[in-house]
Amino acid sequence: MGSGAAGYRLTPDWKVYAVLQVWEDLSSAQGYFDSHPLAKSYAERSVYDWHLYMHALRAKGTWGGENPFEGDNPDIAATGYLGVLTRATIRRRYLRRFWNYVPQSQRPLNRAQGLLFHKGIGEVPLLQMATFSLWDGEAAMKAFAYGSAAHQTAIAKTRQLDWYQEELFARFSPFKSEGSWPGVPPLDGLSHQDLP
Template identity: 25%
Template structure:
């Protein structure tokens, strides 16, 4: 049975550690090399104030790692010198451990596996939406993205939201945590977000995309001034 498990970190680098924070982009995935069970890794930047923005943040960043098992993900969280280094240089630090139950598309050719497609009946879920935006469609995409972000900030049932990406403007992602699947569906299937999704597919905004929903195994820390503790 597939136990593919992802670990997502969100970090706001402390004012006296900005040089160290910038070095994370230069080193990229190199510090994560040879971690047992690691199948996929992305070192990410974030938008201004940690949101989904065309203006990159100078301090907020993150990473997304996928492991072949829950055990290897847990070992990474419990003993990784990488996590300790991030924590030591952070003003805010947040970590989520999640398992996919629904996913379509790919990220740099990598697709997530789902052994159980049913959402949890109770408890929080997470969502990751990422895309490589075609340069010729970027202006149309960002015109739709801002109203969708405004809507998510007002959505009920939202626990956390973060805008991350591999490169400003063209390679973007959104990570969110919700009280339950119903809260996410209510946001996703109406209003500005629904309009943005219809436009994205109808007008081929993306050269590659991935849309994934996860069970939240645990999530804890601070992001955008908000404390999160699950379970």
């Protein structure tokens, strides 16, 4: 998937791409990254290459008509860190209004306590967008989600205008981190391996 410049702008960030995959088990995922030609080609062309392995904790909504993360998994032990994915298909009639509002709604993220990483990503420019954020725990994420006036206004507008044709919200528990990314500290307590 492509990504937006400066986090969530309409302008693409031509240097950053995301690959989101769902695997049946860790060994299959690890085998892909270790030996698949496509994974190797990505790594060879990258200055930074970061893999974050996560268990789905909770997911509601749909992505392409399905929920790839299988709903709630309350038995998974949380690591303390929290990954959050939001994904939506925006109704065409609301595109201009939606994208005009994005900078205002996302500005408080730059000051959010406990935010370790965030990036806007997407499949189809303008229409199908997603955000991924990594938090230093659920409390930090909730403080932003429910304590930011701009974010609360965005939630209210979403309900009022119904500007999503489809939406999905998912929470994840990261359990392994490989590689590195600028500005993201090593995740204490996770299996972390720096690239040479």
